Each structure stands twice: as structure tokens, then as C-alpha cells.
């Protein structure tokens with residue numbers, strides 16, 4: 770059963786409480802929180818204090834995506850903020866094995882994200898330790914970008930690798946997902962779809978969320 774992680778990046782941050790309350794009543798499986806530091810990506814968003822506030826009222830687990838340089842420096846605050854999944858970028862970590870194990874030892878699921886130009890092969894040594902791989906299907910930094918089509922191949926390659934080794938690693942994709950490509954993503958082996966603009970730029974977010982969940 771493919772899960773949906775609703776990204777609040779393109780929601781109105783002044784209305785965060787009503788956004789979270791709407792998501793609480795929706796069929797979304799996770800709330801996807803995009804943390805951007807203005808260095809790793811050319812955009813700046815929110816950090817631990819706001820995530821803590823979201824956690825206080827959220828009935829859904831928080832799927833926190835760290836687009837920040839040297840996440841080790843801040844990882845304790847993000848763990849404390851109430852993340853259920855904490856994903857760091859492969860390209861931003863010097864000691865990825867340590868970061869992943871540190872996260873898991875504190876009871877949080879550990880994810881590794883790959884930028885579009887990073888091949889899945891680099892994960893060979895880390896995959897057995899990783900709960901989730903997040904394949905970026907746009908260049909990270911902004912919502913509302915066009916899905917990069919070559920990502921399908923990448924998803925299939927990763928799925929083959931996971932099956933070959935009998936790992937439990939989940940595949941998540943992030944960027945440009947909508948109701949028109951969701952079926953193909955599920956078919957390629959995606960376990961969690963992140964969607965932002967498709968939900969928050971529609972007139973009826975609740976119905977878009979349930980439509981995502983009905984796609985097989």
C-alpha cells in the first residue's frame with residue numbers, strides 16, 4: 770500500500786494551524802516538512818521551533834526532510850522536535866553511516882536523500898542501515914517544479930537493488946508528483962509519494978489527498 774506524505778512547503782505558513790488541522794482530518798499518511806538552510810539549497814524555510822509547534826497539534830507522523838549542510842551539527846534538535854522520519858542528503862554528509870546510526874539509535878527512522886544527479890549505486894554500502902531512500906525527482910529547493918522523467922529508471926534500479934539484497938528499505942520520491950504520474954510511480958516501486966503543489970494549489974486539498982490514496 771503506497772503512502773502519501775503531504776508537503777506543507779507550498780501551503781500558506783501564516784495558516785499553519787489550519788493546514789495541520791486539515792491534514793489531521795485527511796487520508797495523508799505523513800506530513801512532509803522541508804527544512805532548507807539557504808546554503809545547501811537556494812531557499813530558506815523553517816527549523817526546529819516551528820516543527821515542535823507542528824508536532825504539538827499533528828495527529829500524523831512528521832516526515833522531516835533536511836536540505837541543510839552538515840546535518841550532524843543540528844541533528845539533536847531535529848530529533849527532539851518530534852520527527853518520525855529524518856532524512857539527510859547523501860551529498861551533505863561526510864560520515865553518513867554515523868549519521869544514520871545516530872538517528873536510528875534515538876528511535877527515529879533514518880532516510881537518505883539523493884539529488885537528481887546522484888546515482889543510486891553510491892548507496893551500496895549504506896543501504897543495509899537505511900530505513901528509507903528519498904529520490905529527489907526535482908532539484909531540491911522549491912515546490913511546483915516539473916518532475917524529472919529519468920527518475921523512473923532510477924527508482925527501478927533502486928527497487929532492483931533492494932529486492933536483490935532482500936532489504937526492508939522504503940523508497941520515497943519527492944518533487945513534481947501529481948495525480949497523473951502517481952500510478953506509474955507506484956508501479957515503479959515507490960512506497961511513499963511526497964506531494965505539495967498538487968495538494969495545496971488545488972481548490973480541494975482533501976479530495977486530492979483521497980484521490981492519491983485511491984490510486985493503485
Ligand code: DX5
Pocket residue numbers: 776777778779801803834907908909910911912913914943944945946963964965966967
Ligand atoms: C523540494 C521539496 C519538496 C517539495 C515538493 O525541494 O523537497 O518536498 O515541497 O513539492 P511539489 O510536490 O510541489 O513538487
Ligand code: ZN
Pocket residue numbers: 776801802803834943963
Ligand atoms: Zn521534501
